[in-house]
Amino acid sequence: xxxxxxxxxxxxxxxxxxxxxxxxxxxxxxxxxxxxxxxxxxxxxxxxxxxxxxxxxxxxxxxxxxxxxxxxxxxxxxxxxxxxxxxxxxxxxxxxxxxxxxxxxxxxxxxxxxxxxxxxxxxxxxxxxxxxxxxxxxxxxxxxxxxxxxxxxxxxxx
Numbered sequence: 001x002x003x004x005x006x007x008x009x010x011x012x013x014x015x016x017x018x019x020x021x022x023x024x025x026x027x028x029x030x031x032x033x034x035x036x037x038x039x040x041x042x043x044x045x046x047x048x049x050x051x052x053x054x055x056x057x058x059x060x061x062x063x064x065x066x067x068x069x070x071x072x073x074x075x076x077x078x079x080x081x082x083x084x085x086x087x088x089x090x091x092x093x094x095x096x097x098x099x100x101x102x103x104x105x106x107x108x109x110x111x112x113x114x115x116x117x118x119x120x121x122x123x124x125x126x127x128x129x130x131x132x133x134x135x136x137x138x139x140x141x142x143x144x145x146x147x148x149x150x151x152x153x154x155x156x157x158x
Contacts, residue, residue: 004028005093006117007103009037009125011046012150013056014142016123021066023117024097030068032091033057038073047129052153059145080106 004024010017024031035053040046048056050073057071072090077083084106096107097117104114123141131138132154139147 001029002027002095003030003032003091003093005032005034005087005091005096007034007036007096007098007100009040009046010035010053010057011048011125012128012142013053013060013146014123014125014128016120018060018064018143019120020097020117021061021069022064025066025068028095030070032093033069033071034087035071035073037076039075044129045126048153052149056146056149059149060143063143063145080109084110084112 004027006021006024008017021031021033035050035057037046038050041049041052054071054073061067061069070091072087074083074086074090077086080102088110094113096103096112096114098104098114099116099119107114128138128141131141132150138150142150
């Protein structure tokens with residue numbers, strides 16, 4: 001069984017993330033989703049807790065009938081080697097998918113293959129958070145399950 005690793009903060013989980021997961025699952029049997037910066041919440045950059053992000057992902061993937069995944073939470077430790085080892089202690093995988101140069105460098109240092117995934121549209125979580133603060137239309141950029149959760153949590157954004 002081929003397993004992929006997909007790392008993100010998912011602040012919030014959006015349609016680009018969903019498309020990447022669907023793309024990965026066409027090539028791999030299973031994907032492990034790493035919620036990074038899991039200790040962070042209630043800040044401008046990381047407004048949602050790890051549990052809230054996990055809820056966004058789980059509800060979306062359940063609605064999409066995607067079952068071939070696992071979610072783990074990894075806090076920031078500010079030591080690349082310790083961060084990678086904290087993931088390796090929890091799960092086994094074949095390949096990491098990321099567009100982040102830091103993630104790529106961290107895993108390649110240990111000889112773990114890192115591949116880039118496609119970028120779907122011009123969707124970014126920081127842009128969604130900004131549009132929420134500016135009262136612009138953002139709902140079309142996230143799965144409907146996430147939109148419901150974000151409307152409930154909207155006061156966190158401003």
